[in-house]
Amino acid sequence: MSRQYRNEAQWRELISAFEQSGQSQVEFCAEQSISSAYFSQRRKALLSLDGAAFIAVKPTVSHAAFMSDPGSPSLTLRYQQTELALPLSVEPRWLAGLIKALSA
Structure with a gap:
């Protein structure tokens, strides 16, 4: 061929x-x-x-223990039964690396 x-x-x-x-x-x-x-x-x-679907992301108020100010806004990623809350100060490159690693 x-x-x-x-x-x-x-x-x-x-x-x-x-x-x-x-x-x-x-x-x-x-x-x-x-x-x-x-x-x-x-x-x-x-x-x-x-x-490959985009995951809905919206800022929310989180009371996670790891955050310095429990009332500060966070970025929450939800997919099926999994939820990940991150502070809005998270580095975009770090988040892109995390998503890339999880998709592999």
Whole structure:
């Protein structure tokens, strides 16, 4: 199979065509001259991007023991049954690193 480079939009079109085709992935890939393993990898990556949801974040007043002023506003992250309250003074890079580490 010759290698054809596709951008994200082209992969999305191809995946959409597959989903509307009614064919099995193996049949579709053979017809398109695409490696079915690579197609599966690209499809999974793009679907996981689509499924990545933003978590609602809102400042709240927290009475957590770790905060110096119990009445000071905090940033509360909630996902399913988990809640994390952070002071608004938290460094954005630290928070980005935490989210990146948790998503791995």
